[in-house]
Amino acid sequence: MAAVRFSGVRKRYGDTVAVHGLDLEIGDGEFMVLVGPSGSGKSTALRMLAGLEAITEGEIRIGDRTVNGVAPRERDIAMVFQDYALYPQMTVYDNLAFGLRRRRIAKPEIDERVRRAAAVLRLEPYLRRKPGQLSGGQAQRVALGRALVRDPQVWLMDEPLSNLDAKLRTQTRGEIKRLQQQERTTTVYVTHDQVEAMTMGDRIAVLNEGALEQVGTPEELYERPANTFVGGFIGSPAMAFFAAAAAPGDGGTRLTAAGIDLAVPGAAGLPREVTVGVRPEGARVWDPDDRELVGPLAGEVAFVEALGRETFVGVDVGEVRLVVHGEGRSRLVPGERLEFGLLPRALRFFGADGRAVAAG
Amino acid sequence: MTSRREQTLTYALLGAFSLLALMPIAGIVLTALQEPGGGASFGEINGVHPGNLRRAWEDGNFGDYLASSAIVAAAVVAIATTVSILAGYAFGLMRFRGSQVLFYAFLLGLMIPTEAMIVPLYYDLRDLALTDTYWALILPQAGTSIAFGTFWMRAFFRTVPRSLVEAARIDGASSWLTLWRVLLPLARPAVLTMVVLIFMWTWNEFLLALVMVTDEGLRTAPLGLSFFLGRNQADLTLLAAGAVIVATPVVVLYAFLQRHFIRGMVSGAVKG
Numbered sequence: 001m002a003a004v005r006f007s008g009v010r011k012r013y014g015d016t017v018a019v020h021g022l023d024l025e026i027g028d029g030e031f032m033v034l035v036g037p038s039g040s041g042k043s044t045a046l047r048m049l050a051g052l053e054a055i056t057e058g059e060i061r062i063g064d065r066t067v068n069g070v071a072p073r074e075r076d077i078a079m080v081f082q083d084y085a086l087y088p089q090m091t092v093y094d095n096l097a098f099g100l101r102r103r104r105i106a107k108p109e110i111d112e113r114v115r116r117a118a119a120v121l122r123l124e125p126y127l128r129r130k131p132g133q134l135s136g137g138q139a140q141r142v143a144l145g146r147a148l149v150r151d152p153q154v155w156l157m158d159e160p161l162s163n164l165d166a167k168l169r170t171q172t173r174g175e176i177k178r179l180q181q182q183e184r185t186t187t188v189y190v191t192h193d194q195v196e197a198m199t200m201g202d203r204i205a206v207l208n209e210g211a212l213e214q215v216g217t218p219e220e221l222y223e224r225p226a227n228t229f230v231g232g233f234i235g236s237p238a239m240a241f242f243a244a245a246a247a248p249g250d251g252g253t254r255l256t257a258a259g260i261d262l263a264v265p266g267a268a269g270l271p272r273e274v275t276v277g278v279r280p281e282g283a284r285v286w287d288p289d290d291r292e293l294v295g296p297l298a299g300e301v302a303f304v305e306a307l308g309r310e311t312f313v314g315v316d317v318g319e320v321r322l323v324v325h326g327e328g329r330s331r332l333v334p335g336e337r338l339e340f341g342l343l344p345r346a347l348r349f350f351g352a353d354g355r356a357v358a359a360g
Numbered sequence: 361m362t363s364r365r366e367q368t369l370t371y372a373l374l375g376a377f378s379l380l381a382l383m384p385i386a387g388i389v390l391t392a393l394q395e396p397g398g399g400a401s402f403g404e405i406n407g408v409h410p411g412n413l414r415r416a417w418e419d420g421n422f423g424d425y426l427a428s429s430a431i432v433a434a435a436v437v438a439i440a441t442t443v444s445i446l447a448g449y450a451f452g453l454m455r456f457r458g459s460q461v462l463f464y465a466f467l468l469g470l471m472i473p474t475e476a477m478i479v480p481l482y483y484d485l486r487d488l489a490l491t492d493t494y495w496a497l498i499l500p501q502a503g504t505s506i507a508f509g510t511f512w513m514r515a516f517f518r519t520v521p522r523s524l525v526e527a528a529r530i531d532g533a534s535s536w537l538t539l540w541r542v543l544l545p546l547a548r549p550a551v552l553t554m555v556v557l558i559f560m561w562t563w564n565e566f567l568l569a570l571v572m573v574t575d576e577g578l579r580t581a582p583l584g585l586s587f588f589l590g591r592n593q594a595d596l597t598l599l600a601a602g603a604v605i606v607a608t609p610v611v612v613l614y615a616f617l618q619r620h621f622i623r624g625m626v627s628g629a630v631k632g
Contacts, residue, residue: 052526073532085523089545098541102532146531 001186002063002153003028004049009058011044011210018044020210021058026203029184031177033201035191037233041210042190043158049188050156051075062153073102078147079156082163084139086131092118092142093127099150117145120179137168144176148183155180157189161196173199194234198222206230228354231277237305237312239277239348242320246270246349259318262294264344270357275350280312280325282346286339293341297322301336315340391600392416409597416601419592424577425584426609428494429563432580435498436562437555440505444554445547447506448513449539453525463514469507474500478571485572496572497580501565505558516550517543552620560610581606 004026011019019041026032034042047053049060051072060067067075078099086095093114100110118124121141131139140160147155157176161169177200180187191197197204198218206213206221206229214226218234225231231239244257252265255276286296299317311330312323315338324340332338351357393408396415417423450456451463481500482491490496520543528538544551569583579587585606592598 050526050530052529072526072529073534075530077530079527079530081523081527083521083523085521085527087524087528087542098528098533099531102537146527150531 001029001184003030003061004032004154004186004188005059005061006045006049007059007061009045009048009060010056011041011048011053012056018210019048022212024205024212024215026186026188029186031180031187031189031200031202033189033191033197033204034207035194035197035204035233036207036213037192039209040192040207042192042207044210045207046156046158046188046190049154050077050079076153077156078150078152078154079158080143080147080160082159084131084143084160084163086139086142086146088131091128091130092123092134092145095131095142096123096145096149099146113149113151117149120148121145121175136164137172140164140168140172141175144179148179151183151185153186155185155187157187159191160189161191162193169196176200195236198234204234206233208233224356225277225348226356228275228277228350231348231350231356235279237280237323239279240320240322241275241277241350242317242322244274244276246272246274257318257320259299260297260320262297262342264294264347266344270349271351273352274357275354277348277350278322278342279346279348280323282343283322283324283340284343285324285326286341290341292343292345294344295341296339297341298337298339301332301334301338303334304330304332306330313338388600388603391597392604394597396595396597412597412601413605416588416598416605419598420584420588420602420605421576422581422584422588422602422605425579425581426605428578428584429581430609431494432497432501433559433562435494436501436505437559439498439502440509440558441551441555443502443506444509444513445539445544445551447510448515448517449543451510451514452517453520453522454535463510466507466510469504470511474504474565474567478567482571492573492575492578494578497565497569497578500568501562505562509554509558512554513547513550516547520546549620552617556614556617559613563610 006022006024009019009022010017022041022045024032024045034045036042044053048055049062049067051067051070055068062075062077087098090098096114096117097110100113105113114127115124118127121144123138123141123145126134126138126142131142134142140163143160147157160176161172164172173196176189189196189200198221201218203215203217204221205215208229214221214230216224221230221234225234225239228241232241242257242260244255244260247254247256248268249263252263253268253270255262255264255274284290284293287293297315297317299315299322302314302316302321304314305312306329308329309327311326311328311332313326313330313332314321314323322340324338349357390405392412393410394412395406395409396412447466451459451466477500485491485496485499490499524542525538528542533541563580564582565580566582566586569580570586573579573583585602588602589599592602
């Protein structure tokens with residue numbers, strides 16, 4: 001196991017810059033998730049760490065070693081690919097043993113390690129099968145097993161769950177997390193799925209257009225997004241935003257926008273023009289007795305997402321769509337009028353440049 | 361879904377074309393088995409006389425010609441297959457400066473017909489004292505076959521998921537080992553198809569053998585057949601028997617590798 005450090009790492013393809021000066025430290029034994037939309041540079045960063053892409057500028061270190069010019073096979077890493085990349089002509093056993101044989105490990109030890117990994121991943125009945133005879137979930141476990149048997153310094157995972165169906169994805173997510181906690185192998189995991197990022201990572205690095213937007217624990221990213229991009233990317237349904245004028249008043253701050261006029265206690269020190277971010281759980285159906293809420297705001301119901309245990313209701317207020325969270329099922333239908341209030345402590349404020357501003 | 365009518369029409373058309381393709385071959389085989397003496401007209405049946413084949417074999421000296429052809433074809437196939445796999449691997453999966461230009465230079469070999477280069481080639485090989493040797497037949501054909509083979513294998517290697525090669529690299533395999541242990545087993549249909557095609561083209565090459573060798577001991581089967589035809593123009597059954605002897609090795613090889621050949625020809629056409 002080893003720590004990983006990206007220092008000022010850039011990657012350029014011709015005139016296109018895929019990664020702009022990435023600085024990121026991943027602790028020994030940490031599970032770091034790189035998350036971002038397509039083209040954010042997350043896979044490129046991972047591939048540079050693997051040695052599959054050359055670095056244009058900067059330095060990558062694994063443990064005490066700078067690995068810029070080191071061949072992938074000498075980096076002591078193992079990688080799980082999106083399409084699993086199992087060797088189709090080899091049995092599951094040989095797929096697992098391939099990397100160990102290349103390292104000239106003694107036969108009995110190879111056998112022991114393969115069988116131990118197969119036991120951990122419940123692959124024993126399939127050791128003689130070829131990848132073509134496996135289901136998607138089994139193939140995925142073989143891909144994980146190939147990384148596991150090697151016992152490398154770092155595990156790299158490039159969207160390993162994206163080819164699985166929803167149920168299997170949730171199941172395998174837990175399996176990977178369990179495995180990582182058990183082995184404590186430093187892991188860098190790339191995904192575009194923020195649910196995966198939130199549920200698996202010790203810390204998450206959010207990338208956008210080749211730049212690092214924020215690094216932090218899932219809770220930090222959710223509760224204190226550094227900018228509107230992170231606020232909008234992390235969380236489902238996403239954080240809703242509206243531009244408002246902020247002015248001191250009524251012992252707090254008055255936020256006004258089309259169809260919105262809110263007296264928020266505290267929130268001092270905001271700039272005159274702010275972007276307000278509201279997560280669904282920061283908005284509830286109006287209840288005059290609920291002392292926590294400010295409002296009411298009123299608007300037309302645009303959509304109702306009833307998930308059984310909870311319901312998200314999209315409400316159009318002026319030109320802004322906010323999402324209101326409710327427990328249980330809701331009888332609301334689109335087109336109805338709904339009054340709701342906001343929780344001041346759940347509001348997030350961003351300046352003109354999109355960066356978070358602290359409110360006193 | 362195709363309707364019954366469409367299906368019938370498809371079968372009728374395929375049947376007609378198959379018949380069209382098979383008729384001349386069946387005609388030659390039947391003629392080769394007719395009563396000796398050349399009396400039978402093309403395709404007429406008057407019994408089975410396999411003795412024609414033995415007579416043609418002995419009269420036509422086909423044993424030597426086939427041996428020459430086998431030497432040339434085996435050498436060409438071995439050289440071209442080895443070089444094509446290596447070059448196709450490099451062009452298909454490795455990134456290096458000038459690979460595009462170099463690849464198009466390789467393709468020139470596909471575009472220039474033997475007829476266009478045979479005369480300068482003759483003088484070049486004569487200067488190297490290679491005319492009237494097997495090398496005069498092997499080297500030019502290996503050259504043109506490598507052009508095709510490189511094109512063919514590059515197309516195959518480009519269909520291999522890049523992640524497979526990357527997984528092997530991370531697992532610790534060198535480029536050579538990745539090719540040998542990971543890619544070649546997958547490439548078997550493509551390689552065997554290439555082997556059949558190169559073998560067939562080399563086996564059937566006539567002009568090069570006609571120009572480059574005069575020694576009878578070096579004559580290849582098609583050249584030998586042509587001399588045999590000249591000597592036996594009156595005996596149709598003997599001519600047909602000679603043709604059958606010369607064509608048989610290609611048919612046998614194709615029959616052995618048929619399954620892979622079809623898979624190789626259609627690989628990449630449908631997503632597996």
